[in-house]
Amino acid sequence: MTKRSSKGGQWLLLLLPLWRGLSAHAQSPDNETFLSALGELREATYSDKEKVLERLGQAGHPNLHAVLVALIEDRLCYRNSDQRVFVMKAAEGDPVNLVDAVSLQDAGATPADSVTKIGTNNSLRRVLRTMVARFGLSSPDAAVRLDAVRGMLQSLDANTVALLRERMAVDRDPRVKKEAATGLALADLDGGESPARRRAIASLRESLSQDVRNRLAALLEKTPDGGFAERDEDVRRAAAAAVSNIDQWRNVYSGVEMLFFGLSLGSVLVLIAIGLAITFGVVGVINMAHGELMMLGAYTTYTVQTVMPGHTGISILVAIPAAFLVAGLTGVLLERTIIRFLYGRPLETLLATFGLSLILQQTVRSIFSALNRSVVTPAWMSGSLRLNDALEITYNRLYIVLFTLIVFGISLLVLKRTRIGLNIRAVSQNRAMAKAMGIRTELVDAMAFGLGSGIAGVAGVALSQLTNVGPNLGQSYIIDSFMIVVFGGVGNLWGALIGGMSMGIVNKLLEPYAGAVLAKIFLLVGLILFIQARPRGLFPQAGRAADDK
Amino acid sequence: MARRWIPLLDWSAGRDRGGAWLLAALGAVCVAVPLLSQLVPASSPLHISAYGLTLIGKYMCYAMLALAVDLIWGYCGILSLGHSAFFALGGYAMGMYLMRQIGPRGVYGDPVLPDFMVFLNWKSLPWFWHGFNHFPYALLMIVLAPALLALVFGWFAFRSRVTGVYFSIITQALTYALMLAFFRNDMGFGGNNGFTDFKDILGFDLHSDATRLVLLVATALALAASYVASRAIVESRAGRVLRAIRDAESRTRFLGYPVESFKLWLFVCSSGIAGIAGALYVPQVGIINPSEYAPINSIEAVIWVAVGGRGTLYGAIAGAVLVNYAKTYFTGAFPEVWLYALGALFVGVTLFLPRGVIGLVARDKDT
Numbered sequence: 011m012t013k014r015s016s017k018g019g020q021w022l023l024l025l026l027p028l029w030r031g032l033s034a035h036a037q038s039p040d041n042e043t044f045l046s047a048l049g050e051l052r053e054a055t056y057s058d059k060e061k062v063l064e065r066l067g068q069a070g071h072p073n074l075h076a077v078l079v080a081l082i083e084d085r086l087c088y089r090n091s092d093q094r095v096f097v098m099k100a101a102e103g104d105p106v107n108l109v110d111a112v113s114l115q116d117a118g119a120t121p122a123d124s125v126t127k128i129g130t131n132n133s134l135r136r137v138l139r140t141m142v143a144r145f146g147l148s149s150p151d152a153a154v155r156l157d158a159v160r161g162m163l164q165s166l167d168a169n170t171v172a173l174l175r176e177r178m179a180v181d182r183d184p185r186v187k188k189e190a191a192t193g194l195a196l197a198d199l200d201g202g203e204s205p206a207r208r209r210a211i212a213s214l215r216e217s218l219s220q221d222v223r224n225r226l227a228a229l230l231e232k233t234p235d236g237g238f239a240e241r242d243e244d245v246r247r248a249a250a251a252a253v254s255n256i257d258q259w260r261n262v263y264s265g266v267e268m269l270f271f272g273l274s275l276g277s278v279l280v281l282i283a284i285g286l287a288i289t290f291g292v293v294g295v296i297n298m299a300h301g302e303l304m305m306l307g308a309y310t311t312y313t314v315q316t317v318m319p320g321h322t323g324i325s326i327l328v329a330i331p332a333a334f335l336v337a338g339l340t341g342v343l344l345e346r347t348i349i350r351f352l353y354g355r356p357l358e359t360l361l362a363t364f365g366l367s368l369i370l371q372q373t374v375r376s377i378f379s380a381l382n383r384s385v386v387t388p389a390w391m392s393g394s395l396r397l398n399d400a401l402e403i404t405y406n407r408l409y410i411v412l413f414t415l416i417v418f419g420i421s422l423l424v425l426k427r428t429r430i431g432l433n434i435r436a437v438s439q440n441r442a443m444a445k446a447m448g449i450r451t452e453l454v455d456a457m458a459f460g461l462g463s464g465i466a467g468v469a470g471v472a473l474s475q476l477t478n479v480g481p482n483l484g485q486s487y488i489i490d491s492f493m494i495v496v497f498g499g500v501g502n503l504w505g506a507l508i509g510g511m512s513m514g515i516v517n518k519l520l521e522p523y524a525g526a527v528l529a530k531i532f533l534l535v536g537l538i539l540f541i542q543a544r545p546r547g548l549f550p551q552a553g554r555a556a557d558d559k
Numbered sequence: 560m561a562r563r564w565i566p567l568l569d570w571s572a573g574r575d576r577g578g579a580w581l582l583a584a585l586g587a588v589c590v591a592v593p594l595l596s597q598l599v600p601a602s603s604p605l606h607i608s609a610y611g612l613t614l615i616g617k618y619m620c621y622a623m624l625a626l627a628v629d630l631i632w633g634y635c636g637i638l639s640l641g642h643s644a645f646f647a648l649g650g651y652a653m654g655m656y657l658m659r660q661i662g663p664r665g666v667y668g669d670p671v672l673p674d675f676m677v678f679l680n681w682k683s684l685p686w687f688w689h690g691f692n693h694f695p696y697a698l699l700m701i702v703l704a705p706a707l708l709a710l711v712f713g714w715f716a717f718r719s720r721v722t723g724v725y726f727s728i729i730t731q732a733l734t735y736a737l738m739l740a741f742f743r744n745d746m747g748f749g750g751n752n753g754f755t756d757f758k759d760i761l762g763f764d765l766h767s768d769a770t771r772l773v774l775l776v777a778t779a780l781a782l783a784a785s786y787v788a789s790r791a792i793v794e795s796r797a798g799r800v801l802r803a804i805r806d807a808e809s810r811t812r813f814l815g816y817p818v819e820s821f822k823l824w825l826f827v828c829s830s831g832i833a834g835i836a837g838a839l840y841v842p843q844v845g846i847i848n849p850s851e852y853a854p855i856n857s858i859e860a861v862i863w864v865a866v867g868g869r870g871t872l873y874g875a876i877a878g879a880v881l882v883n884y885a886k887t888y889f890t891g892a893f894p895e896v897w898l899y900a901l902g903a904l905f906v907g908v909t910l911f912l913p914r915g916v917i918g919l920v921a922r923d924k925d926t
Contacts, residue, residue, distance in 0.1 A: 296724045296727075296728070348906055348910065351910055352909060352910070355909075356723055356724050357632075357636075357638045357723070357724065357727065358909040358913070359909075360638070360724060360727060361858075361861060361862060361865060361905050361908075361909050362905055362906045362909040362910065364858055364905055365862075365901070365902040365903065365904065365905020365906040365909075366902065366905075366906060367902075368898045368899075368901055368902035368905070369898070369899055369902035369903065369906075371898065372895070372898035372899050372902065375895070375898075376895065489731065489732060489735050489854065492728045492731070492732070493728075493732060496725060496728055496729065527739045527740070527742065527743055528743075530736070530739055531736045531739055531740055534732045534733070534735070534736040535736065537729070537732065538712075538715060538716075538729055538732070538733070539715070541716075541719060541721055541725070541729065542715055542718070542719045543719075545719045545720055545721055545725070
């Protein structure tokens with residue numbers, strides 16, 4: 011909300027030089043009243059500030075919008091030495107960069123303790139938002155107008171209703187119109203005849219907004235003297251039906267949101283499990299250092315971002331192949347030097363790879379220190395997609411789900427449609443026969459291990475967007491991902507996908523009832539019981555050997 | 560080979576030379592450590608301080624845990640990565656007894672409730688805390704709680720033929736789940752602080768040297784007894800079936816042996832030994848908290864066994880003492896080197912010393 015209003019402010023700032031050029035002289039006396047009114051904000055009580063703002067609003071000034079936005083965001087201050095009012099570029103930080111409130115020119119930096127911020131309270135901020143919203147109504151950008159109308163719904167009075175009615179008549183954007191209609195219907199609830207109020211309620215039935223619901227529910231509340239807030243029984247009945255309708259739909263959408271949370275958690279697990287599935291499926295090795303290869307991927311993201319500062323958006327795209335290479339080559343190196351000597355001894359491999367994970371962790375700790383590093387999220391991944399009043403999806407989760415599906419698709423393609431994939435599948439199905447057919451199994455082992463490790467590195471890039479990057483990053487996910495491999499069936503990509511997604515969703519669905527820790531415990535117990543029925547997981551590998559060790 | 564019905568005669572007749580050395584060493588500990596800590600003046604380099612006593616006691620508890628792991632891994636091929644769960648359960652059972660012994664001497668002075676329950680505003684003792692003020696009951700639970708868990712878990716796991724790495728992973732999940740559960744305050748086990756501030760055991764002050772010495776000797780005796788019991792198991796006819804299962808599970812099943820029952824029975828025995836080790840560990844180090852359940856502890860126990868020499872029993876004990884001594888030394892002298900050293904140990908032992916340190920010195924190759 012605040013972010014978007016500041017966007018409106020920037021838009022106004024762009025127009026400003028033009029405007030000032032046209033009427034620079036005519037405005038100079040106005041500038042003084044503007045500045046003196048701003049000066050009054052310094053000392054006034056909150057209720058007096060409200061009056062000052064009202065006067066400012068009536069007088070009008072080209073900079074008013076920028077100043078009001080600054081006041082909402084806690085960025086308006088005055089200099090202690092000469093009491094002049096300035097806009098701060100950021101609410102935090104020392105020294106602060108000042109912008110002159112009248113000229114909107116840079117006024118230099120000054121230590122934070124040489125200025126005093128002008129405070130606001132809740133009711134003042136409400137007034138401010140309405141004022142800012144009015145500015146937004148005349149914007150050519152439909153999204154800004156929509157936000158402005160939404161802001162106005164918070165404080166409906168005769169003025170705003172008139173503005174909304176005007177908007178209804180002139181606006182072409184259906185979303186703006188719909189929101190304005192909601193506002194008018196809400197205003198109709200307050201007065202008017204019973205049929206008009208019932209019509210208003212009927213038009214609000216389809217809304218999903220929490221505010222509308224609360225407003226309707228307020229009609230059903232009892233007053234202290236025993237009667238209802240709403241006297242008319244027909245209106246009450248209509249309101250009750252509308253509230254239950256809204257609640258029902260909001261529940262559906264919160265279910266959808268939960269499902270999506272589960273999917274995004276599951277995608278991270280799937281990314282980790284895909285790599286594990288490939289390494290286990292082909293070389294029959296449970297790679298306990300898999301989490302650490304992922305950690306290497308996350309640190310690669312951090313390094314790439316550090317060497318190309320100022321290009322966060324691109325660095326994440328560069329990091330994906332870089333992480334694949336770093337983790338993949340590390341994987342090949344480990345396979346060639348250590349793991350290949352342990353084939354056929356799965357339990358020993360488990361121990362050796364665990365030892366490798368300790369060494370990798372300590373190496374990273376020596377190079378990058380034990381402190382967590384944070385990776386900056388690029389602008390195109392922050393923010394959220396608002397589907398309707400009840401459902402918002404954050405972009406980083408959305409991108410991770412998409413990313414997982416892409417990685418899954420590519421892995422599937424590599425395994426099913428390329429020469430090396432064919433070799434990998436042949437070796438995993440029957441090593442001796444593949445060897446007899448002239449496949450260089452040693453090479454295939456190394457390639458498969460590198461592929462699995464590289465995908466772990468790519469998973470690390472995704473993880474770096476969700477959590478801090480630290481030496482223990484790998485450990486926190488590795489048990490979960492082993493669970494998925496056991497659940498989905500070892501060495502099967504579809505098993506990893508379905509296993510990971512269902513683990514994520516079940517985890518998120520249990521969480522509201524049982525809490526995060528208990529949900530995880532239930533999941534583990536559930537898995538142990540599941541293994542009773544399907545000891546080889548959902549998609550067991552086909553084989554005829556009695557002992558496939 | 561002559562059939563020996565009483566396996567204990569085996570080592571007394573001189574076949575189990577490693578075991579004989581081990582028992583001799585434990586006997587020496589029982590005699591020498593009290594002498595060195597009580598009679599030798601504190602200025603002498605031979606003097607054993609209170610810290611040294613705790614350390615020796617701790618090593619012997621770890622050795623018991625390693626013995627338990629070797630019993631199932633070395634002789635039946637079951638690699639459990641969840642043995643710290645049994646160790647910690649035994650420890651918690653002992654901790655509950657010690658907490659009840661504090662009585663009204665806690666910070667809040669409640670005659671029955673331990674401090675953390677008063678702190679959480681609990682009004683009465685949860686049902687599973689009843690009886691823990693009696694030492695014999697606590698002793699029973701020290702073995703029973705881990706054994707019961709092993710019985711239920713093992714029954715489910717072995718029945719559906721979960722073997723190899725699958726078994727390792729789900730045991731790891733088991734101890735991880737228990738760790739998460741014990742971190743919760745409303746479980747009634749003190750949350751992440753666990754139990755600490757113990758006062759006395761059976762009326763003897765836990766901080767006095769005499770009590771510490773008695774505990775240490777008790778640990779040495781318990782370790783000796785578990786060794787003898789484990790040796791008896793693996794040298795019995797059942798022990799031969801277990802080895803057959805380790806080497807060719809399906810073949811043993813086809814020969815008509817109830818493989819699952821043998822495995823389950825051994826798993827339960829092993830968990831009981833781990834539980835006793837945990838129970839002896841807690842009064843000596845003076846604290847038990849959920850981090851004892853951490854999967855890494857179980858994996859470390861496995862590496863002790865691998866370093867010492869899998870499938871020898873005494874090798875596991877030697878490995879536990881060696882690795883833990885190295886750990887104490889490195890974490891004190893070069894803290895950042897320790898993880899490298901441990902990691903290298905995992906890799907090096909599996910690659911170059913499949914029979915462990917004992918494999919370097921032992922002559923007989925039939926184990």
